[in-house]
Every structure is written in structure tokens, then in C-alpha cells.
Amino acid sequence: MEDYVAIDLEMTGLNARRDHILEIGAVRVRRKKTEDIYQAMIHPHLELSGEVTKLTGITNEMAAGGRELDDVFPEIAAFCEDLPLLGHNVIFDYGFLKQAAMNRNIPFEHQGIDTLRIARKFLAPEDKKTLQLLCDRYQISRSRQHRALDDALAAKELYEIFETEYGAQYPEVFVPCPLIYKAKRQSPATNRQKNHLRQLADYHNVVLNISWETLTKNEASRQIDQLIAQYGRMPKPELTQTHT
Numbered sequence: 001m002e003d004y005v006a007i008d009l010e011m012t013g014l015n016a017r018r019d020h021i022l023e024i025g026a027v028r029v030r031r032k033k034t035e036d037i038y039q040a041m042i043h044p045h046l047e048l049s050g051e052v053t054k055l056t057g058i059t060n061e062m063a064a065g066g067r068e069l070d071d072v073f074p075e076i077a078a079f080c081e082d083l084p085l086l087g088h089n090v091i092f093d094y095g096f097l098k099q100a101a102m103n104r105n106i107p108f109e110h111q112g113i114d115t116l117r118i119a120r121k122f123l124a125p126e127d128k129k130t131l132q133l134l135c136d137r138y139q140i141s142r143s144r145q146h147r148a149l150d151d152a153l154a155a156k157e158l159y160e161i162f163e164t165e166y167g168a169q170y171p172e173v174f175v176p177c178p179l180i181y182k183a184k185r186q187s188p189a190t191n192r193q194k195n196h197l198r199q200l201a202d203y204h205n206v207v208l209n210i211s212w213e214t215l216t217k218n219e220a221s222r223q224i225d226q227l228i229a230q231y232g233r234m235p236k237p238e239l240t241q242t243h244t
Contacts, residue, residue, distance in 0.1 A: 001113060001163070001174055002032050005079070006070045006156035008084045008094045008148045010056050012044050016095040018219055019185070020044040020211065021069060022058060024076055025149030027156050028083070034156075038079045039149045041066035045211035056146045073100050077108055084176035085112040088131045102183040111176035115155050118162045121173055134158055172218045189220035197224050204231040 006027040013019030023130045026038040041058075043066040051085050055061055076097070087093050090112045102109035119129040131154060132145055140157045167174050189197075194212065197220055204227060210219070 001086075001176060003030050004084045004086045004113070005029070005081075006152045006159070006174070007080070007097075008063055008087055008089070008151035008155060009096055010048065010052075010058065010146065010148050011096055012048060012052055016099045016181075018222070019096075020214070021044070021096050022052070022056070022063060022066075023148040024072065025152040026053065026079055027077060027148070027149075027152050028079060028081075029156065032160075036079070036200065038076060038150065040072045040075070042069050043067065044143075045213050047209050049209075057144065058147075059070070069100060070104065073097075073104055073106065077101065077106055079109075080110065082110070085110045085179065086155060086159055087112070087114065087152070088158070089103075089116045090114045091179060091181065094179045095183070096152060098179075098181045099183045099186075102185045110179050110240060112179040113159070113176045115158045115162065116164075118159070118173060121170075122129075122162065122166055131155065131158070184214035186218060189215040189217050193217065193220040193224070197227075200224060200227050200234060203234045206231070 001108050006029065008025050009021055010023040011019050012022055012131050020167045021042050022044055023042060024038065027034055028038075041062060044063055048058065048060050048063055060209070085094060086111060091114065094110070098108055102128060115131075115134075116129060119134060131151060133156050135142055135158070136141070138161050139159060140161075142154050144150045163174055194215065200206075206227060208223065210223065
């Protein structure tokens with residue numbers, strides 16, 4: 001494979017339907033040469049968990065200086081063109097991109113090739129195959145771990161090593177396959193849902209770490225259900241009766 005886009009994302013969580021893209025890094029390759037790179041930090045409109053900051057090194061201050069996904073996504077879609085996407089466990093990143101595309105009515109259909117799948121094909125089953133350990137094994141240097149552009153560059157270099165070592169004997173392993181992720185468009189939460197959620201949280205003195213600007217109907221319903229399950233419902237207002 002000579003032409004492709006190596007891509008990696010950092011996210012606020014693991015679920016494409018409720019978590020947010022935090023950073024995108026991509027490398028466009030033509031004729032096996034780097035043609036261009038893309039990098040963007042994205043404002044998630046919520047406070048990052050300590051685990052995300054510890055893993056990525058991305059602080060709340062850095063995230064707050066990020067751009068809006070509404071502006072970034074058309075750029076990354078154009079950057080990828082119709083090229084195959086390459087990544088380590090690429091379907092995971094693709095799921096977030098596909099969900100973002102669906103929410104914005106932007107076409108985003110790609111084939112892909114997965115360096116994790118290739119590693120599982122050729123390395124011993126007992127060998128761990130995280131990107132970090134594979135970089136250590138093949139002496140691929142990264143200035144920062146779990147940062148989008150650094151990991152995209154590492155996946156590109158890992159792919160080149162695998163292709164050099166195994167491509168002639170197993171060419172079928174290096175043929176891109178369709179990436180399939182079923183995303184359903186998420187509608188914004190209604191004002192009624194937001195008001196109910198705010199009232200419920202205020203009543204139970206709960207601070208919500210959510211993005212009100214990007215809150216969807218499903219997310220709002222889930223938050224309401226979780227608060228009710230944990231703390232109970234608000235009492236219904238008493239009706240005032242008048243006597244004549």
C-alpha cells in the first residue's frame with residue numbers, strides 16, 4: 001500500500017456515542033512518502049478526568065484552547081480524501097470519526113488497515129501488542145506517548161516495518177479492507193431535557209461534568225436516569241386547592 005492516511009485520536013473516553021474527540025493527528029502518505037501532516041486539539045466542553053490527563057498529558061487548560069469539532073471535522077475529512085486509513089486498532093478511532101461525521105451529515109466512508117491486526121498475524125500470541133510495546137520492540141522513537149500525531153507517525157513507521165518484513169510473502173495481509181461502524185445520528189438535547197437535568201442535579205447537590213453545548217438527547221436521558229437511580233426523583237409540587 002503506497003497511498004494512505006495514518007491517523008490517531010485522543011478521546012475523553014472509550015465510547016464513541018457519548019465521549020468526545022480531544023485531539024486528531026494524521027499523516028498523509030503518497031508513494032510511501034509523507035506528503036502532509038494534520039494536527040488539531042479540540043475543545044471537549046467538559047472537564048477532563050485525571051486519568052485522561054495522566055495518560056495523554058493534555059490538561060484542561062490545553063483542551064480549553066482547542067478548536068470546535070464543527071470546524072475541525074470538515075478539515076480532517078478533506079485531508080483524508082478517499083484514501084485508506086491506517087492506525088493501531090484503527091476501527092476504534094474510526095468509530096469516533098464516523099459518529100462525528102454522522103452527527104454533521106458529512107460523508108465519511110473509508111477502507112482501512114490495522115497494524116494491531118498485522119501484529120496479531122505475525123507475532124507470537126503471548127506477546128503483548130500495544131503500540132507502546134511494539135515501538136519499544138522495533139525501536140520506534142516517540143517524543144510523546146498517547147498524543148495523536150506522535151502515535152499516527154509511530155503507526156506509519158510500524159506499518160512500514162511490517163510491510164518490509166512480511167509484505168512480499170503475505171501481500172494479502174496488507175490490502176485495505178472496508179471499515180464498518182454503524183453510527184446513528186445523535187440529536188441535540190431539548191431545552192426541556194436540559195432544564196429537567198439541571199433541576200434534578202441542583203436538587204440533589206450533584207455537580208455534573210458534562211458538555212451542555214454538545215449534550216445529545218440520549219446523553220441527557222442517560223444522565224437523568226442515572227441521577228434518579230442513585231438519588232431518587234424530585235418530589236412533585238403540591239397542588240394548591242382553593243375553597244369557595
